[in-house]
Amino acid sequence: MDKQPVIQIRNLSFSYDGPRVIESVELDIPDGEFLGVVGPNAGGKSTLLKLILGLLDPVKGEIRVLGVSPKRGCRHLGYVPQYPAFSRDFPITVEQTVLMGRLGQGRILGGYGRQDYQVAARAMRETEIFSLKDRQLSTLSGGQLQRVLVARALACEPRVLILDEPTANIDMRVETDIFDLLK
Amino acid sequence: MTFFEAILQHEFLQHALIGGVLASIGCGIIGSYVVVMRIGFLAGGISHTVLGGMGIALYLGLNPIGGALVTALLAALLIGWVSLQWKEREDTLIGAFWAIGMATGILFISQTPGYNVNLLSYLFGNILMVTTAELWGMGLMDLLIAGVVLLCYRQFLAVSFDEEFARLRGVPVTFFYLLLLCMVAVTVVLLIQVVGLILVIALLTLPAAIAGQYVKSLGKMMLLATLLGICFSVLGLMISYSPDLPAGSTIILVAGAAYILSTIFTITWQRNRARYANGAN
Numbered sequence: 001m002d003k004q005p006v007i008q009i010r011n012l013s014f015s016y017d018g019p020r021v022i023e024s025v026e027l028d029i030p031d032g033e034f035l036g037v038v039g040p041n042a043g044g045k046s047t048l049l050k051l052i053l054g055l056l057d058p059v060k061g062e063i064r065v066l067g068v069s070p071k072r073g074c075r076h077l078g079y080v081p082q083y084p085a086f087s088r089d090f091p092i093t094v095e096q097t098v099l100m101g102r103l104g105q106g107r108i109l110g111g112y113g114r115q116d117y118q119v120a121a122r123a124m125r126e127t128e129i130f131s132l133k134d135r136q137l138s139t140l141s142g143g144q145l146q147r148v149l150v151a152r153a154l155a156c157e158p159r160v161l162i163l164d165e166p167t168a169n170i171d172m173r174v175e176t177d178i179f180d181l182l183k
Numbered sequence: 184m185t186f187f188e189a190i191l192q193h194e195f196l197q198h199a200l201i202g203g204v205l206a207s208i209g210c211g212i213i214g215s216y217v218v219v220m221r222i223g224f225l226a227g228g229i230s231h232t233v234l235g236g237m238g239i240a241l242y243l244g245l246n247p248i249g250g251a252l253v254t255a256l257l258a259a260l261l262i263g264w265v266s267l268q269w270k271e272r273e274d275t276l277i278g279a280f281w282a283i284g285m286a287t288g289i290l291f292i293s294q295t296p297g298y299n300v301n302l303l304s305y306l307f308g309n310i311l312m313v314t315t316a317e318l319w320g321m322g323l324m325d326l327l328i329a330g331v332v333l334l335c336y337r338q339f340l341a342v343s344f345d346e347e348f349a350r351l352r353g354v355p356v357t358f359f360y361l362l363l364l365c366m367v368a369v370t371v372v373l374l375i376q377v378v379g380l381i382l383v384i385a386l387l388t389l390p391a392a393i394a395g396q397y398v399k400s401l402g403k404m405m406l407l408a409t410l411l412g413i414c415f416s417v418l419g420l421m422i423s424y425s426p427d428l429p430a431g432s433t434i435i436l437v438a439g440a441a442y443i444l445s446t447i448f449t450i451t452w453q454r455n456r457a458r459y460a461n462g463a464n
Contacts, residue, residue, distance in 0.1 A: 053351060075353045086345040090219055091399050100341050104353035109334045136399040156352070 004067060005030050006160050007052060012061035014044075014051060021047050025061070029160075046082055046164050053079055053162065066159060075104050078158030080149045082165045088138050094148055095133040098124055101155025123154035128177070186421045195311050196420070199430065202313040203416030205321040206377040206386070209328050211409025213370040214391035215401055216363060220343045223388050225262060225364070228277035230371040230383040232258040234288030237305055242291040247305070248320065251375060255368035258284065263364040267357060308379030308431035310420070317376060324373045328366055332405075339363055340401060377416065378431035389438040390415065396449045415441065 005028040012025040021044040029035055037045050050056045052063060054070030065073030078101070101123065102116040124130040127147040137145065146166070153161060190196045217226050236254025237247040258280055266273040292302055304312065313321075332339065338359045341349035350356045367387075374383045394407035419434030 055347065055350070074351045077351070079348070079351055081347070084345075085347045090344055091395055091401055091404055092340070092344060093400060096340070096400065097344075100337075100345070100348060100352070103337060103341055103349065110336075112337065152348070 006033075006066055008062075008064040008067075009052075010062045012051065012058050012063060014047060014056065014059050016047075022051070049079075049162055049164050053077060075156075076159040078153035078156040078161045080146075080153045080161075080163040080166050084145065084149065086137075088145075090137060092137055093133065094129060094135050094137065094140070094151075095120060095124070097137060097148055098133075098151045098155050101152045105157075119157060120151075120155045123151040126154060127151040186424045189424060195313075196424075198313045198315070198318060199310045199420055200417065201318055202310050202321060202377055203420060203434070204413050205318065205325055206374050207390070207409050207412030207416055208325045209321075209370040209373040210386050210412050211390060211394075211407075212328055212332055212405045213366050214387045214412075215394065215404045215408055216339065216343055217367060217387050218391040218395055219401065219404075222364075222367070223384060224274065225266070225277055226367050226371065226387055227384040228262060228281045229255055229258045229364075229368050230375065230380045231281040232284030233371065233375065233380055234305060235284040235286075235291075236288075238288035238291030238295075242295045248317070248372065248376065251372045252369070254284070255372050256365055259364040259368035260361055263361045264357075267360065304379065305375070306379050306381050307429060308375065308377050308382065310377045310416075310430045310434075313376060321373055321376065324369050328369055328373075331362070331366055335359060335362065336402075378435060382431055382435045385435045385438060386412065386415075389442045393442055393445045396445055411438075411441070 007027070007029040009025055009027040012022060012027075013020055014022040025048070037048065039045050047056065051058055052065060052070055054065075054074045063070050066076055067073075098120045099112055099116060102112060102119060105116075121130065121133075124133055127150050129144060129147045129151055132140065132144060132148075137148070140148065150163075150166065153163075190200065217223055233251045233255050236250040236252075236257075238250075239254075240247045240250025262273075262277060262280055265276055269276070288305075289302075338349070338354055341352070341354055342356055342359045342363065346356055346360075349359075370387065371380075371383050374386050378386050390411040391404060391408040393411055394404045398404050398407055415438040416434050419437045420430055422428070422437065423430045423433035
């Protein structure tokens with residue numbers, strides 16, 4: 001690939017109807033880079049990620065994801081949220097959840113293709129949840145659910161993986177596994 | 184004469200039976216979405232708003248079901264669009280639609296000569312009066328609902344499960360959310376002909392809610408909810424026939440009783456299992 005940064009942030013500021021959460025951020029993340037953002041609670045870490053993902057619009061400044069706007073580039077991003085945005089009792093299996101990472105690729109209407117199932121299976125093996133694939137989400141532990149979220153992000157086959165406090169619920173071994181995987 | 188003999192003899196009972204089955208298909212498929220997305224109140228809002236359209240259609244001498252369909256779709260799009268922009272005021276907005284729709288309907292019906300005959304059957308349904316043409320209409324609505332859901336199953340699942348993630352995958356969330364609400368609107372009109380617009384919400388949610396207690400995928404939930412809906416409407420018709428009770432209300436009470444029993448059963452079962460698991464440790 002070229003040497004253009006995968007994520008480019010220029011003079012970024014943001015606020016939620018109040019004081020500035022993010023002020024004049026400048027950041028370039030080159031391809032292949034492994035970057036952690038640390039900071040106190042309410043420091044704006046999640047907000048920064050949501051801006052990169054295009055879930056929030058900047059008040060000022062500009063973000064480029066793979067050279068395009070976040071709303072167009074977000075398909076090449078895999079996202080693991082800090083908290084699941086769904087309700088745990090939704091009638092859905094692990095496999096169906098991971099398969100959602102395949103949305104926006106391949107066929108538009110109808111069911112998933114064979115390749116979608118293969119990619120989802122690989123993502124589940126990498127995160128060691130393949131044996132849970134027919135389990136319903138409500139029967140999983142917090143750590144297992146976290147791995148489902150990682151698998152769903154991997155199933156997107158993303159160019160960039162964005163994780164918001166991914167290891168908050170995971171034991172050390174799996175944490176190491178996940179970071180090994182990311183390299 | 185027993186119910187079964189009566190079915191063979193009376194065309195109106197056959198129609199009622201077919202109508203019940205056709206309505207159950209729509210309510211099983213779309214009711215499952217209503218339950219998992221927790222938009223029962225929204226569906227109730229759509230169904231009550233519909234009276235406005237029925238009243239206006241009646242006043243103008245048009246087909247009230249046509250009026251109901253147009254109003255239901257409009258209400259679904261408006262409520263859906265505003266609630267996407269303004270989530271925190273969704274309940275107020277639905278309440279306003281609910282009341283304005285009903286008031287409009289009552290006003291127009293009151294100005295239509297000979298009105299009082301129809302009002303009760305719109306509110307509480309009259310499955311025994313379903314005509315052949317209406318049955319064809321219901322069949323068409325079922326085909327539409329099943330076809331759209333089959334084509335857009337993945338997108339509907341993604342939008343109802345995790346809207347934020349669906350948006351990141353490039354799924355046009357607003358479009359599919361509104362399309363799903365339009366399907367809710369079509370289902371509401373389908374059910375109005377069986378149980379009336381006040382009781383729609385029960386048939387839309389109860390079979391799916393029971394199904395949700397036993398299966399672990401949305402597709403199976405739809406199938407089971409449809410079967411349950413058919414059982415409830417046939418059973419309700421049977422029970423109501425001899426004592427000449429209102430069929431729609433009887434169907435709802437059967438569904439309601441089944442829901443309460445099933446919920447008690449599920450809770451007791453889970454408690455026992457938890458106790459057993461703890462005892463085994």
